[in-house]
Amino acid sequence: MTNPATSPSLTDAIDLGLILLDERATVRLWNDWLSKRSGIGPDKAVDQTLVGLFQDQIDPALLDRIADALANGRSHLMSSSLHPPPLPLYHPGTQPRTTRLSQSVIVRPVRHRPGLRHCLIQVTDVSAAVARERALRTQARDCQSKAAHLQAVLDGSLDGVLQLAADGTILSANRAAHRIFGGCMTEGTRIDDWLDRADGRSTTIDIAGAVGQRLERIGRRDTGALFPLEIAITGISHDIPTSFWAVIRDISERKGFEEHLAQKNRTLAQLAERLDRARRQAEISCLQAETANRMKSDFLTTMSHEIRTPLNSILGFAEIIEQRLFGDNPGLYTGYAGYILQSGRYLLDLVNDLLDLAKIEAGRMTIRREPMDVFHLCHACVSLMKGQAADHDVELVDKFTPNLPLLVADERLVRQMVLNLLSNAIKFTGPGGSVTLSAALRGDGGLSIVITDTGIGMSRTEITLALERFGQIENNAIRHLRGSGLGLPLVKALIEVHGGTLVLESEPRRGTRAELRFPPPLPAVVTPGASAP
């Protein structure tokens, strides 16, 4: 029989180490695989014990297993995970021999004869498997680490993150998504289930088509509350099938802030407009105040002149009379007394006008309304002004509609208004001109007294100025005609006290029409002959 330990055999072709020990634990078989990895050939190994071959380089645990197999017939397995490599075996050709092969060792008893056992030791090189597992473990750890990082980012994210299938089914949701949608966002629902269906845009999202876009939608929390949200969808095409991720941001705050900002802008714009209006008003008021101030100064200058002139006249003529400067000439002194009287009356009128205006301004003007005949009043006024008209060579005409109703007004004040207007009209109408006084019933039932002249007329600006209190028209042509500047403002104030209006129509060199428009009587106009209410 061929000695298997010394001649090439099937055992040398096997890709594992085979050692056969006899009942005395001496080597009977040592294959080529072992020779290459231990550096010990079969010629040296056979008839030696393993301790004799390897001394203290062999794991005692392996020796225990061998002893148990030979004595008690137990098979043993020594795994590479639980043991350091038990035999000093190395990769063939590697120098220096420092790192042992990873080994998995099986020790099995072989019944030789009744009561006698041999022991077969099988050594497998598991280096490749160990290296493979180590690499896999490293990869797995890397993956776990990356997954842990990703999970930490997902857990800590303030935005909701959903993993979606192509049909919108939610595969997973992070904490923020649960928080945003109300804490019970069940996985397996579709993203569309969490959007407002009332909003036509929101009912379905084409997930694949929306990759790379940012969509604004109305979200619906589990409480039913709606809120604006922004969705950004990404696709990972490396995954099979492609996986989709949706990052969801609750933009309620942003929208609220935008709305708040818009509201603030609107308020600011309104404020700016009001400020602008106030500024313009202030400018106008300032201008008016400046104008009023200037007119008051002008008025005071005028008034002092207006008062001083008749006073000079009164004092001058009174002194001539008192000292009889022209001897005993009663006719002459009587004429001078007339001048004094005329100047005194003028002064009185001036003071009265001033007092009336002051009263009206202070709101203390009281009027005594009573029915009066306009015809008689106007006739009396015309008679009064005839002399003045003749002095100015102006024709004074009165035209009256017959059967005018009685006017309920303060007669003294109406007379004052008519005389003022007539006096003005005569004053500003040159020689040869005419002044016409008329009264008529208007369509609305109110009475109007109209004074028309053929005088120098006024421009629109001059009309406005003439109606201002203390207003005087600056015009060299009429400087000599200037009055106190109280006539027209006083008339305007008096007619307004009656609830009526003064209408002035004029054009330069085309004359002036002044209309006193009394309001329609309430409750009814009293006709002549009827008793007053």
Add this chain to the structure above:
Amino acid sequence: MMRNLAEISEDVRDAILEIFNVGVGRAASVMSSLGNCDVSLSVPELAIIPRADLMPLIENACSGAVSGIRQGFFGPFAGDSLLIFPERRSLELARSLVPEPDQAEDMTEMEREALLEVGNIVLNACLSSLADLLHVEIDSDVPAFFSGQPTDLTDRMIGFGDCDLLFLRIDFRLGSGAIDGYVVFVLDLRAADALRQAVESILQAMATR
């Protein structure tokens, strides 16, 4: 005759239990010497059951897939020894043994090999106890790994026909955790008969004490 085995008294059962406890105690010391695992083993339960009762027992104990180590034995009589774990627990045990455990769902090659060695140590220890009990020499085969449903297990034992099973529950205590495993000896007629005789002699010894 076989029924007698099932009817042994509590005292005898305790005595057999003690013998197995000594055996697995030796296994624990071997495992502790491996360095990576601080293990204590004990056999808290022993039952001798007909083969038909194994399936429901395993199903009840493991509830689901099982995995474990199978090691045949032979000599004057032959049979199969099995160490069975609920599949999930076997993974936990394997993970507790290797220095750099993987977190993957499935057991790796190295983890499986480590578990095989643990099974080998435990089953060898139990076989030694059984051999001591029966005063016979029992040689063991190389261990093999298996996993599947409890029914797959009984299918593997189809060659044995109706026979008695020695069923041991073993506590593995690893640090703070505890893992239950189950050791099953499938005994052929001769083995069962030898066990019966051994039990009878224990009974007689106890009676004459």
